[in-house]
Structure formats: C-alpha cells, structure tokens
Amino acid sequence: MDRYLTDEHIRLRERVRRFAEESIEPVAGELDEGATFPWENVKTMGEMGLMGIPVPRELGGMGLDEMSYVVVVEELAKYDASHAITVSAHTTLGTSPLLNFGTPEQQRRFVPPLAAGEVLGGFGLTEPGAGSDASGTRTRAVREGGGYRINGSKIFITHAGVGEIFTVTAVTDPERGARGISSFLMFKPTVDLERARAVGTGHRDDLPFTEGLRAGKKEDKMGWRASDTRELIIDDAWVPEEQRLGEEGQGFINFMKTLDAGRIGVAALSLGLAEGAFRAAVRYAAEREQFGRRIWDFQPVQFRLSDLATEIQAGRHLTYHAAWLKEKGEAFSKEAAMAKLFCSELAMRATLGAIQVLGGAGYTSDYPVERMMRDAKVCEIGEGTNEIQRLVIGRHVLAEVMTDPVEDSSFREALEPAGSHTT
Numbered sequence: 001m002d003r004y005l006t007d008e009h010i011r012l013r014e015r016v017r018r019f020a021e022e023s024i025e026p027v028a029g030e031l032d033e034g035a036t037f038p039w040e041n042v043k044t045m046g047e048m049g050l051m052g053i054p055v056p057r058e059l060g061g062m063g064l065d066e067m068s069y070v071v072v073v074e075e076l077a078k079y080d081a082s083h084a085i086t087v088s089a090h091t092t093l094g095t096s097p098l099l100n101f102g103t104p105e106q107q108r109r110f111v112p113p114l115a116a117g118e119v120l121g122g123f124g125l126t127e128p129g130a131g132s133d134a135s136g137t138r139t140r141a142v143r144e145g146g147g148y149r150i151n152g153s154k155i156f157i158t159h160a161g162v163g164e165i166f167t168v169t170a171v172t173d174p175e176r177g178a179r180g181i182s183s184f185l186m187f188k189p190t191v192d193l194e195r196a197r198a199v200g201t202g203h204r205d206d207l208p209f210t211e212g213l214r215a216g217k218k219e220d221k222m223g224w225r226a227s228d229t230r231e232l233i234i235d236d237a238w239v240p241e242e243q244r245l246g247e248e249g250q251g252f253i254n255f256m257k258t259l260d261a262g263r264i265g266v267a268a269l270s271l272g273l274a275e276g277a278f279r280a281a282v283r284y285a286a287e288r289e290q291f292g293r294r295i296w297d298f299q300p301v302q303f304r305l306s307d308l309a310t311e312i313q314a315g316r317h318l319t320y321h322a323a324w325l326k327e328k329g330e331a332f333s334k335e336a337a338m339a340k341l342f343c344s345e346l347a348m349r350a351t352l353g354a355i356q357v358l359g360g361a362g363y364t365s366d367y368p369v370e371r372m373m374r375d376a377k378v379c380e381i382g383e384g385t386n387e388i389q390r391l392v393i394g395r396h397v398l399a400e401v402m403t404d405p406v407e408d409s410s411f412r413e414a415l416e417p418a419g420s421h422t423t
Helices: 007-024 028-034 039-047 066-077 081-101 104-115 174-180 193-199 251-287 299-328 333-363 369-380 386-401 409-419
Strands: 121-124 140-144 147-158 165-171 181-187 213-218 229-240
Touching (some): 007 039, 007 066, 028 081, 028 369, 039 081, 066 081, 066 251, 066 299, 081 104, 081 121, 081 147, 081 165, 081 181, 081 369, 104 165, 121 147, 121 229, 165 229, 165 251, 174 181, 181 229, 181 251, 251 299, 251 333, 299 333, 333 369, 333 386
Parallel strands (some): 121 165
Antiparallel strands (some): 140 147, 147 229, 165 181, 213 229
8 A cells, every 4th residue: 555645646647657658658759859849748638637637626627636746747757857847837837826826816717728738837937147046036017007017037937938828026126125026927829829729729819918928039958858948038018917916025925835836846757757767777677688698687787776766765755745745734845845856866866877777778869768867957957956955955954953943033034045946
C-alpha cells in the first residue's frame, strides 16, 4: 500500500502513461529538434482534463487533489519535460492565481477556458533587472481613468507566445517597495493563431484582449525546447480596475504564495526526468554486452544505478510530502523548497549518470538521455534558483531552531528577499 497514492491516483497515472507512450514518446525528439510547440498533444491533454486537474468541477476542472497534479507532471516528465512544464506552468502559474486571488466574476469568466485547455495561461513576473530579486520589479502601473496605464517588460515567460491569459505584476506604489506591487489580468491573442484554429484549441475570440500587450522573440533554449518561452512586452497598455487581481499592493505576497506552490511542480517534473533517465540506463545496462558480459554485471554500473534508485526514492518522498502538506492546508514552503532543490539536482545527476552508463550511445540523439540532460538543467534555475532555495530553507531553519519566535518586524523584512524567485 502506497502511503500517498490511492487507487484513483494510480489509475490516473496509468492513463497518463498510456497517452505518453502512444503520443509523446514517438515525437518528443522531433519536437525538441525543431523547437515545435505540441499543439495536437496539448489539445488531447485538455480533452483528458490534464490542464485543469486541481480546478473545482464547478469551474470546469477535474476537481482532483494536489497529489493528482504531482502524479501527472511526474509521469509526463518521464517521457518529455516540455509536455510536463506545459501542464505545470499552465496550472500553477497560469490558473492558480485566478483560483486563489480572483473575484468570483473573474473566476467564472476566465477559469473555465483555462481548465479545459481551450487557452493557455502564463505568469509575468521575471524582468531583465528582477530575477532572483523579484521584489525589484520595474514594470509600472499608474492609475488612469478607472484603471491602470502599464508599461514594462517580462522575460523568460512560459507561454508568452502561445498563451492568451496572463497574470502580470507591476509597481503601483514605488514608495512601498515590495508592498507596492500589484497583480493584473492581461490578455493577448496567441502568436500561433492559424495553427491554433486548425487544431481547434489555444484561442478564444471573446477574451478582452489588451491593446499594447505582445510577445517578443521566441527564446532558443538548451532544454524544454518544445515549450514556448518569450519576452512579454507591455507598451502603454490600459487595464480596467476590474482586471486587477487581488488587492492593490498584495501582488508580492500573492506571487510568493503562487511560486511556493510552483516549486512542487518543478520538483515533480525533476523527479520524472530522473526516473525516465534511470529507466533508460537500467534497460541499456541489462541488454548491452561488453567483454562478454552484460554491463549491468559490472559492479561500478550497479553501484551507480543503485545510488540513483535510492536518491529517486528519497526525492519522491520529499515531493509527495510537500504536496500532501499543501493539500492538508499545512505550511509547506520549506518542504517545497527542499523538494525542488533536491529533485532538480537529482535530475542532473541522474541524466548525466545515464549518459555515462550508455557511453557513446548516450551522447547521441538515438537515445533520449541527452535530451533529458538538457531539459534537467533549467530545473536548477527556474521557479527560483537553487541558491534561492537554500536561502528559503535557511530562513525556515533559523526560525525553527531559535528558542524564541522571530517577532521583530525588521528581521522578518530583512529575510523577505530570500523568497524571491525567477520564473
């Protein structure tokens, strides 16, 4: 009996596995080589309900728990990280801000198309001068005529091109520092309008598109190449007050909560990458012969793979425990940071180890492990670099170990930047 997974979780995992084996595994290498967004598979994932796993049924989602979301992202990542991050970023960064901080009217209008995968969502936070220090946001929103005039830009934004619904952060009160940042809903048509219409997903004509919001050039990335990443440019855009997401000045607090949850998704993705690479290495070692013996029979190979098996088990416990805490409504920031830190570094060790086991074959595109290695690297950077994760963990450790609770406000404020992130 699994401590964390129910029979329903296991059936969901098997359903995703069948889809991945039939529809993702055969095309993942080609999509990676061409940096091609997988519109057909995104449509299928929407029809399967995978784009709205934790969204309540009354808002068009599957109404499942946090563990279901983790299981899906982990399973997809075993076959292709680009598909996994498409689901993860859309769910955590694109949809959850609306679920957690939106008004009933905002939720009623915009969550159902996101949950159904009819359009993709994104989160505009990182800027050229505000990466790990997300409190350094320079995008500015000035009150004007029943709304806000917004100018600025965001970089490295997942779905900035293909997506249509975005939560964007901007400074509304420069005198208040991090407490002067607010969040806004902004909309733009997908850059792949013709393709989206042909496939039958990715665009809604009835969205209130924001004049002045557009996508920049697509990034040519080392990994996650079938995932869309671009600059999001905000040029003299006017947003009505009813599109502010949450209270004015609450943007920093709200995106910190959003990214805390996002770390669990990146941990699950990293874990899936490690498992996929490990599986490929074990199969190769069991079949490949050198010096008249299976390379599995050589002790150094077994030791390497045994160590990875142990670390994968540890990473699974860290990730599932963080998801379990979140689902129970318990504090999970430290545990999410630990899971993200451990699993992202595990993904690098596992993919590099798999390449070493496969030898020259692992260095070619004939096997998926070289792609997995490239995909793994960004897991140590996105959703808060691992240096930031260590600061977050350290902040919690200090507060827990001190004999007296930390009550001094200046001390708490000094620690806040440790929770800043890149997206």
